Amino acid sequence: MQKEFDDMLAQQYGIKFNDEKLLDEAFTQASYVNEHPDQGLKFYERLEFLGDAVYQLVVSDYIFERYPEMPQGRLTRLRAAMVNRHSFSRFARECNFEKYIRLGKGEEKAGARNRDSLLCDIFESFIGAVYLDQGLATVQHFCQLVIFPKLDEGWFDEFFDHKTELQEAIQINGPVAIDYQLLDEDGPDNDRQFKVVVVINQESLGTGEGHSKKAAEQAAAKAALDKLGIQDQKLQ
Amino acid sequence: MQKEFDDMLAQQYGIKFNDEKLLDEAFTQASYVNEHPDQGLKFYERLEFLGDAVYQLVVSDYIFERYPEMPQGRLTRLRAAMVNRHSFSRFARECNFEKYIRLGKGEEKAGARNRDSLLCDIFESFIGAVYLDQGLATVQHFCQLVIFPKLDEGWFDEFFDHKTELQEAIQINGPVAIDYQLLDEDGPDNDRQFKVVVVINQESLGTGEGHSKKAAEQAAAKAALDKLGIQDQKLQ
Known part of the structure; x- marks a missing residue:
């Protein structure tokens, strides 16, 4: 052995x-x-x-x-x-x-x-x-x-948690208001779909969808990170 | 500068x-x-x-x-x-x-x-x-x-916590009963004195005194560690 x-x-x-x-x-x-x-x-x-x-x-x-x-x-x-x-x-x-x-x-x-x-x-x-x-x-x-x-x-x-990532990337020089707003919610109870937009300084930076509000917020944060070019800092 | x-x-x-x-x-x-x-x-x-x-x-x-x-x-x-x-x-x-x-x-x-x-x-x-x-x-x-x-x-x-030290040293090969017994307690309320003995496998291994039961137990554990020659493993 x-x-x-x-x-x-x-x-x-x-x-x-x-x-x-x-x-x-x-x-x-x-x-x-x-x-x-x-x-x-x-x-x-x-x-x-x-x-x-x-x-x-x-x-x-x-x-x-x-x-x-x-x-x-x-x-x-x-x-x-x-x-x-x-x-x-x-x-x-x-x-x-x-x-x-x-x-x-x-x-x-x-x-x-x-x-x-x-x-x-x-x-x-x-x-x-x-x-x-x-x-x-x-x-x-x-x-x-x-x-x-x-x-x-x-x-x-x-x-990795995209909402935290976004918050850290945005607030690197101090607090900034990051607002997740529910845009839409439909579908039957067992297959509900949520759509969320993330708004930073009055600007819509990304939308995301998911079967829960939380999942839609994560997707919106990911979209905002992509838009801001921050994904490159992550893995790769 | x-x-x-x-x-x-x-x-x-x-x-x-x-x-x-x-x-x-x-x-x-x-x-x-x-x-x-x-x-x-x-x-x-x-x-x-x-x-x-x-x-x-x-x-x-x-x-x-x-x-x-x-x-x-x-x-x-x-x-x-x-x-x-x-x-x-x-x-x-x-x-x-x-x-x-x-x-x-x-x-x-x-x-x-x-x-x-x-x-x-x-x-x-x-x-x-x-x-x-x-x-x-x-x-x-x-x-x-x-x-x-x-x-x-x-x-x-x-x-460092002598009671934990003693427990770890004694129980290195499995559980052993370590018993702290109050031997004596006297003095006025504002200057109460406690005396404790630590008993391991029916053998008294050390006694300690202090103004609280806890302090007396720590002192007894320290005395047992000294008796067992374990103090050398500590600092020095």
Whole structure:
């Protein structure tokens, strides 16, 4: 298993550990350590602590450089979308990390191997181990291969909120009144359609439609962002 | 002022910026940019975003190495004590950063220069600028000079909670009953004294006194930690 894991890391990501014990530690749960008390093993939690901060910096650095005009508020939200436990477990599964975790028998039986929370932890502990063994540049390389392409694949789009985006873009130099007005509402109760216009400084900047007022407002905000040319600051 | 600032950074911290514009950006508030619209200035917020992550990693890395036996939970709490806005404003004042901030006239009049929240932001934006201009090693060097000695000066001690520490140390391999028992209570109402013993697995591990039950419990937990030799894992 260890050999298979080493080969996978080398082939897929070009990573070859100098200190294999760090990699072991990153993939070992406390339950396994407890079952093998004589082997002097360590479990992943401290590496998880470190990996959390390493990953946060690598992501921050990347989006800071990639979106040179993106204001702080949106950078912070994008980072939060990329640095959260939901994303971590998806990344860990993408790398098939669940295969290589060392668990105690009870945890194995309880199905821990496929638990999101464990996969999150392991993703972070892996990053921590790579950082300690290979340095920041190797973590950056790993993220270039595994994480950053997800930006273009739309993994994090759901976290964007066009109304907030518009507000931030418009109010960058101080408060401006942004008004969402309902233009039209029709259709049967189970298929109601709303049409909204967003008005900024008495000027209609975009209209949007949707099955709820909220959805129509989001669509109107998106249209206004497009009209103002602000979409370029977002993803791409 | 710029000259004085450059000299201060060079003399105190050995930092000499390659790109002075980054340093300017780190110390410029939006209000100043708005008052000088023709100068193509940038304000500090994006650097603050980046500096936040840089500082978090530098602190994490340092305490990870310094306390090789400290479990994850306590590392996380110690990091939270060092990476928080209250600490940032103290650091910024320690470095006299308030002198070098560029503010608009209105903000100056409103006393922004000495506002904790602005000083926090500037501390982070400074870290971000140093990272971009000089790299991680220079940020680490700055923290070695300015931040890490504060650990030994007790700046972060208030964040430690002996009862939680004891619980974590004892329960590392699973739940253990920890019982705080009131041994004695006397004195007048305005000077009441409590005495508590902490009992773990039917063994009395420490006693403590205080003017409240809570204080006596903390003292008992501290005594138990000392008896167990766990104090070494804390600070020092």
